[in-house]
Ligand SMILES: Nc1nc2c(c(=O)[nH]1)N[C@H]1C(S)=C(S)[C@@H](COP(=O)(O)OP(=O)(O)OC[C@H]3O[C@@H](n4cnc5c(=O)[nH]c(N)nc54)[C@H](O)[C@@H]3O)O[C@H]1N2
C-alpha cells in the first residue's frame with residue numbers, strides 16, 4: 229500500500245469552471261479519465277487526462293465515447309420521470325406517473341406474483357449499464373432479488389463465458405480469467421505476438437493496451453493478426469494478417485499443434501513438468517488409452533490426423549500458412565498468443581480457448597516473461613477494491629444467458645425452472661443484446677409485469693410496463709477499477725451535477741422498493757460510508773483518492789500470470805485436480821455435461837460449428853463499434869459518425885449479388901431481417917459478413933428491423949459451456965432498391981430461396 233500514488237488527471241478549467249474527474253461507468257473495455265467541466269450545475273465540456281504517453285505511468289486517455297458522454301447526459305430523450313405503459317408492448321406509448329404510484333404498483337405486483345407463482349417466476353435482466361463498485365446495476369439487482377427470496381438467474385457471462393470456463397478447467401478452479409493474462413508492460417518482452425480475434429483498437433480492451441502494442445511494434449516485436457476482418461489494430465500493427473472464417477478457430481489451433489508435435493518442436497521438458505494430458509505420460513488411470521492431446525492430434529484416437537490440410541477445409545486458412553505460422557510460433561521464444569473473446573462466442577467456443585491455451589502450453593510460453601497463457605486480460609484482477617456484496621440466490625433456478633428468448637417462449641414446457649411472470653431490467657438492454665430479438669419480443673404474452681430502469685427508452689424499456697428513470701454516473705459518487713483486470717489503478721467517480729429531472733440513483737430505487745416489500749436491510753450505509761468500506765483494503769488515504777481522482781497501485785509482483793507456478797511448481801500448484809496445466813481436464817472428464825447443455829470432451833476437440841445451409845451461405849460476425857458501448861450511445865447521431873453502421877462484405881460476395889459499395893441491403897435468415905448500407909471491402913474474408921453489435925432493434929410493421937440490430941439474426945443457442953454464440957450464424961444478403969423499397973430479385977444467386985426475403 230505505501231506504493232499507492234494519488235494522481236490528478238485534470239487540466240485546468242477556464243475561469244468559472246469546476247473540473248471533476250469520473251469515468252464512463254459502462255462495460256466499455258476501457259477505464260479512462262473522463263473529466264467534466266461544470267458551470268452552474270451543467271457540464272459544458274469533457275476533457276481527459278492531459279499527460280503524455282509514458283509506459284511506466286500510462287495516461288488514462290478517453291476515447292470518443294468518453295467525449296460523447298456530454299451528448300448522452302443532455303440528450304433530449306433522457307427519461308425524466310416514471311412512466312406507465314398505455315399502448316401495446318413495444319408501441320412506445322406511455323404516460324407519466326409519480327414515483328409513489330410506480331413503486332407502489334411494482335411492490336404490489338411483486339408480492340402477488342411471488343405468492344401465486346413462487347420466486348422462480350422472476351427473471352433478473354439487469355446487466356452492465358453501470359459496472360462501478362457501488363452503483364453496479366447487476367449487483368444492486370442481485371442484492372435486491374436475493375433478499376426478496378430469489379429469482380431465476382441468467383448465470384453465464386455474455387462476454388466471455390467460454391474463456392471463464394476454459395480458464396477454470398485448464399488453469400484451475402481458483403484461476404480468474406480477469407487475472408490470467410499479463411500486464412501490457414510485458415508486451416515489449418515478446419519476440420512474436422499473435423492477436424487472435426483480438427482488436428483493441430476497435431473494441432477497447434484496457435485503456436492503453438493499443439499504446440503498449442504500438443510500443444512493442446516500435447521495439448521490433450513481430451505481430452500477426454488472425455481475424456475474419458483486417459481490423460484497425462491489424463492495419464496499424466500487424467506484419468501479417470491471416471483471414472479466418474468465424475467459429476472455426478479451434479481447427480487452425482489444433483492443426484498448429486499437430487505441426488509442432490509432428491516436427492518435434494514442442495517443449496517436452498516443460499510439458500513433462502507442468503502439463504497434464506499433452507501425451508499419455510501422467511494421464512490418470514481413469515483416462516482412456518489414447519486419450520491424450522497428442523494422440524488426438526496425430527489421429528491415433530480417431531483415425532484423423534489434424535493436418536494443416538484438414539484444417540484448411542474447415543477454417544479457410546491455406547495449409548501452408550498454418551504450417552509456417554506453427555513453426556514460427558514454436559521456434560520464436562517467447563511468443564505470446566493474445567485471444568479476444570469473440571472466437572469464444574461461438575457454438576463450441578470453449579474448444580477455441582482450450583486449444584489456444586494448449587498451444588501456449590506445449591510451446592512452453594505460459595508463465596514466462598514475454599510469453600502468455602492466451603488470455604488477453606491483465607494479471608492484477610480488481611486490485612483489492614470490493615464490489616457491492618450481493619449475497620446468494622436462495623433458490624436454485626438457473627438458465628444460461630443465451631437461452632433467454634427460449635426461456636421466455638417455452639418456460640416450464642421447455643424444461644426451464646418456471647413460466648416467467650416478471651422481468652426486471654436495471655441497466656441492461658437484453659431485448660437488444662441477447663440473441664433472437666424477434667423471438668424475445670414475441671414471447672412476452674405470459675409475462676405479467678416488466679420493469680425497466682434506465683436512462684433511455686431503449687428497445688428493452690419500450691417493452692416494459694413500468695419505466696423508471698435512473699441517474700447517470702455524473703449524478704452520483706462511485707469508484708471504478710479497470711475493465712477485466714486491465715491495469716492496477718482505480719478512479720474516483722466524483723459527482724459532477726445534481727440528479728437531473730426526477731431521476732433517482734439505482735441504489736435508492738432498489739432500497740425504497742425493498743422497504744415497500746418489507747426488506748429493511750437493503751441499504752444500511754451512506755454513499756460515502758459504502759465507498760470507504762469497498763475501497764479500504766486498497767486505498768490507504770480515502771480523502772487523497774477522492775481529491776485526486778486516480779489511485780495507482782503497485783504493479784503485481786510478476787507481470788505474467790502463473791509465473792509462480794512455472795518458476796516453482798513444487799510450492800505453487802495450479803488449482804486443477806492434478807496441480808498442473810490441464811490440457812486434459814480431469815474435471816471435464818469426470819463430468820462432461822456440466823450444465824446440461826451437452827457433453828464436452830476433456831481435451832480440446834474440433835466440432836463442426838454450423839450446419840452447411842445453401843439457403844444462408846454467409847457467416848455473420850458481430851464485433852464492437854467504436855461509437856457504442858454495446859447498445860449504449862446507440863441514439864447519439866454525433867457520436868455515430870465515429871464508426872458508422874454498415875455491413876461489411878467481401879467484393880466477391882457482393883459482386884455475386886450485384887451489390888455495390890454504399891448500397892442499401894437486406895440481411896436476413898429465418899429468425900429475422902435487418903437493413904444496412906453495404907461496405908464492400910477486401911478487409912473481410914470471403915463468405916463472411918460483419919455487422920457491429922448494439923444498434924437499437926427497431927422493428928417496422930412487417931417485422932423487419934430498420935436499424936442494423938445484429939441480434940435479429942442471431943440464434944438463441946448456448947455453447948455447451950454456457951457461452952453466447954453471436955459469431956456462429958448464417959445469413960443471406962440481397963440488394964434493395966432504395967427508390968421503390970422493393971427487393972431486387974434479378975440478382976438472386978440461383979441457390980437462394982426468395983420466400984423469406986419480403987420487401988424492405
Ligand atoms: N450480436 C451481439 N450481441 C452482443 C455481443 C456481441 O458481440 N454480438 N456482445 C455481448 C456483450 S460482450 C455484452 S457485455 C452484452 C452487454 O449487454 P448489456 O449489459 O445489456 O448492454 P448495454 O447495451 O451496455 O446496456 C446497458 C443499459 O444500461 C443503461 N445504463 C447505463 N448507465 C446506467 C445507469 O447508471 N443506471 C441504469 N439503470 N441504467 C444505465 C444503458 O442506457 C443501457 O440501456 O451484449 C452482448 N451482446
Ligand SMILES: Nc1nc2c(c(=O)[nH]1)N[C@H]1C(S)=C(S)[C@@H](COP(=O)(O)OP(=O)(O)OC[C@H]3O[C@@H](n4cnc5c(=O)[nH]c(N)nc54)[C@H](O)[C@@H]3O)O[C@H]1N2
Pocket residue numbers: 255256257258387388424425426427430431432433454455456457459472473474475476477567568569570571572574849850851852853854855856857858955
Ligand atoms: N468500442 C467498444 N469496445 C468494447 C466494448 C464496446 O461495446 N465497444 N465492449 C467491451 C466488452 S464488454 C467486451 S466483452 C469486449 C469484447 O471483446 P472481443 O470479444 O475481443 O471483441 P469483438 O469486437 O467482439 O471481437 C474481436 C475481434 O474478433 C473478430 N472475430 C469475430 N468472430 C471471430 C471468430 O470466430 N474468430 C476469430 N478469429 N475472430 C473473430 C472480430 O472481427 C473482431 O475484430 O470488448 C470491450 N470493448
Ligand SMILES: [Mo]
Pocket residue numbers: 255386387388
Ligand atoms: Mo462484454
